[in-house]
Amino acid sequence: MVARIFAILAIAGFALIALPLVTELPPMEELTSLARTYVERTPDELGAANVVTAVIVTYRGLDTLGEVSVLFIATAGVGFLLRRQGPAVRSGGDGVPAEPENGPGQAPSEILATGARFLMPVVLLFGVYIFTHGHLTPGGGFQGGVIVASAMLLYFLSTPGGRVGHTALTLVESLSGASYVFLGVLGLVLAAGFLDNRLMPLGEFGRLFSAGAIPVIYSLVGLKVGAELSGILDHLRSREGDHA
Amino acid sequence: MTTALIVVLGVVMLVAAVFAVLHQQLVSAVIAAGVVSLSASVVYVLLAAPDVAMTEAAIGSALTTVVFLYALSRIRGAKGGSDGS
Amino acid sequence: MTLVTVIGLLLVGVGLWAMLTQRNLFKIIIGFSIIDTGIHLVIVSVGYIRGRTAPILDEAVGRAEAGQSVVDPLPSALVLTAIVIGLAVTALMLTYVVQLHRRRGSLLIDDYKELKW
Numbered sequence: 001m002v003a004r005i006f007a008i009l010a011i012a013g014f015a016l017i018a019l020p021l022v023t024e025l026p027p028m029e030e031l032t033s034l035a036r037t038y039v040e041r042t043p044d045e046l047g048a049a050n051v052v053t054a055v056i057v058t059y060r061g062l063d064t065l066g067e068v069s070v071l072f073i074a075t076a077g078v079g080f081l082l083r084r085q086g087p088a089v090r091s092g093g094d095g096v097p098a099e100p101e102n103g104p105g106q107a108p109s110e111i112l113a114t115g116a117r118f119l120m121p122v123v124l125l126f127g128v129y130i131f132t133h134g135h136l137t138p139g140g141g142f143q144g145g146v147i148v149a150s151a152m153l154l155y156f157l158s159t160p161g162g163r164v165g166h167t168a169l170t171l172v173e174s175l176s177g178a179s180y181v182f183l184g185v186l187g188l189v190l191a192a193g194f195l196d197n198r199l200m201p202l203g204e205f206g207r208l209f210s211a212g213a214i215p216v217i218y219s220l221v222g223l224k225v226g227a228e229l230s231g232i233l234d235h236l237r238s239r240e241g242d243h244a
Numbered sequence: 245m246t247t248a249l250i251v252v253l254g255v256v257m258l259v260a261a262v263f264a265v266l267h268q269q270l271v272s273a274v275i276a277a278g279v280v281s282l283s284a285s286v287v288y289v290l291l292a293a294p295d296v297a298m299t300e301a302a303i304g305s306a307l308t309t310v311v312f313l314y315a316l317s318r319i320r321g322a323k324g325g326s327d328g329s
Numbered sequence: 330m331t332l333v334t335v336i337g338l339l340l341v342g343v344g345l346w347a348m349l350t351q352r353n354l355f356k357i358i359i360g361f362s363i364i365d366t367g368i369h370l371v372i373v374s375v376g377y378i379r380g381r382t383a384p385i386l387d388e389a390v391g392r393a394e395a396g397q398s399v400v401d402p403l404p405s406a407l408v409l410t411a412i413v414i415g416l417a418v419t420a421l422m423l424t425y426v427v428q429l430h431r432r433r434g435s436l437l438i439d440d441y442k443e444l445k446w
Contacts (some may be wrong), residue, residue: 007349011342018338021371022331028378028401035376035401043386051384052295055406067410074417081424138294138385138437142413146302153310225413229307232420235312236314236427249331261340261363267348270355277359280340284366287333292383293373293405299412300369308362308416315423316355319430321417 047202048211054160055215056140057221061195063183068224074175075228082235104186108158116158123151131222135211139220145225152230156237164234173227185219246290257283268318278309333374340367354426354436358419365415369408376404 031039038059040052048054056064108116131144152164185197195218203210262272277311281304283313341361347360377400384402430436 004350007346010349011345014342014345015338022334027331029401031378031401035403038402039384039386041401049386050295051386051402052409056403056409060406064410067414069413071417074414074421077421078417078424081421093323098254120373122383126334134349136402138383139298140295140409142349142409143298143302146307146413150302150306153307162337205413221258229416232417233307233310233314235421236318246441250332250336255333257336257366258343261343263357264363265343265351265356270353273356273359274375277362278367280363284370287370288373290416292381292400292409293377293386294383296369296373296405296412300366300411303416304343304362304411305360308419310356311416311420311423312382314360315427318427319436323346 015037019239043205046197046211047205048213048214049205050135050137050140051212052138053134053140053218054211056167057134058195058197061217064221065180065184065195068177068180068221071175071225071228075231078232078235080138082095082225098156113158116154118157120151120154123154127151127222127226129220132215133208134218134222135214136168136208141221142225144218145227146229148213148222149197149229152226153233156233162236164230166234168229169231169234173231176223176227180217180220183213183220189207246250250287252291253283253287253306257287271313274309274312274316277312281308331374332373332379337367337370337374339369340364342368352438354429354438358422358426360421361373361422362415365412365419369412372404372408372411376401 028131030036032063032196038055042048042051042054046054048058107113126145127144127150129140129144130139130147134144136141155164183199184195187199188194190199195217197212197214200212202212208215253311259281260276260279264273264280267273267276282302285297285304288294288300344360344362346366347363351357352361380396381400383401384405386399387420404445426436429441433440437439
């Protein structure tokens with residue numbers, strides 16, 4: 001009961017802090033000068049149509065590198081904690097698990113298996129489309145990577161005993177991460193700064209091969225995110241004999 | 245029109261969030277949390293942020309839900325596992 | 330839009346309530362993910378400008394008057410990466426729960442008192 005009172009107090013305190021956000025912050029009428037600069041300079045300076053992509057990949061590129069590192073560390077944590085290990089030690093009282101009625105060994109239904117076999121390549125292709133066109137249309141490396149991971153999810157669902165080459169996942173993940181940093185340093189050498197996209201020609205505005213290195217960098221981010229999230233899913237799904 | 249839609253989605257989100265917190269069945273709670281994310285992705289479209297909407301739709305409603313369900317299937321039969329708190 | 334800000338803050342409140350009062354570790358993580366969604370809604374809603382379109386420049390949004398016709402791209406960029414990281418952090422927390430359950434066979438936070446004082 002005391003805990004409940006403290007919870008109410010904490011939420012009341014939060015409401016007190018957040019109230020000015022609602023009452024005193026007027027709705028935006030004009031872009032701030034920073035946002036205006038980004039929007040107006042992106043087409044000529046970077047050649048990208050999607051300003052959000054330009055901000056993520058180039059203007060705040062270092063920030064994105066940090067975010068990708070956080071993602072990598074979280075994935076590594078999941079992999080480290082769920083690595084295959086000896087029999088689990090249990091000392092909890094009634095912690096004996098009930099026999100799962102829907103064990104991981106059960107084969108998926110015909111509809112799921114056939115549908116997943118048909119859809120997985122299409123979804124994979126769609127993911128690649130999303131991250132290669134990140135500078136032109138809504139989308140980019142993060143969204144494309146997530147869609148690639150959901151294609152892998154379809155595979156995991158349709159083949160419960162199926163294995164993924166962990167070497168391949170790790171290879172894709174680390175190679176794309178290393179190339180990301182390498183391209184960043186190359187920007188430092190060939191263009192104005194770290195992760196500057198102008199180390200490649202800007203091309204014609206609105207075409208696929210334009211905006212310098214943005215499509216390349218975002219594709220690398222997409223591969224990296226896709227490999228990492230697939231790794232998380234693969235680690236978390238229960239395998240045969242592993243569900244204790 | 246947009247305002248009405250946002251009001252409806254907001255009510256859906258809040259009801260689903262309260263349901264997710266209070267419901268005893270963990271699977272239902274996870275699905276309700278997915279509903280919150282899915283409605284949020286529609287709100288992002290209405291707020292002219294399609295990039296965010298795509299991410300939220302794919303992650304919030306698909307992958308997060310699946311990650312929760314995978315973890316649930318690993319701990320089935322636990323104390324407090326299926327019959328809530 | 331102030332309306333969305335209010336909805337987001339209410340979601341944060343619900344999630345905070347879940348994290349503080351629920352005793353099942355799973356419910357606490359669900360509360361965390363609801364807080365996550367609420368915060369993202371608040372951030373995106375702050376950058377919205379009524380009647381404007383997405384910050385993607387093409388034939389429909391002329392490059393010359395872009396500054397007057399698009400919404401703020403910065404909150405979108407911020408939230409985009411935060412959502413992906415939110416998933417990874419949620420997965421990490423769930424992994425901890427799975428391992429705690431494997432060791433001790435319980436999901437209730439009352440059974441883990443090592444850090445309590």
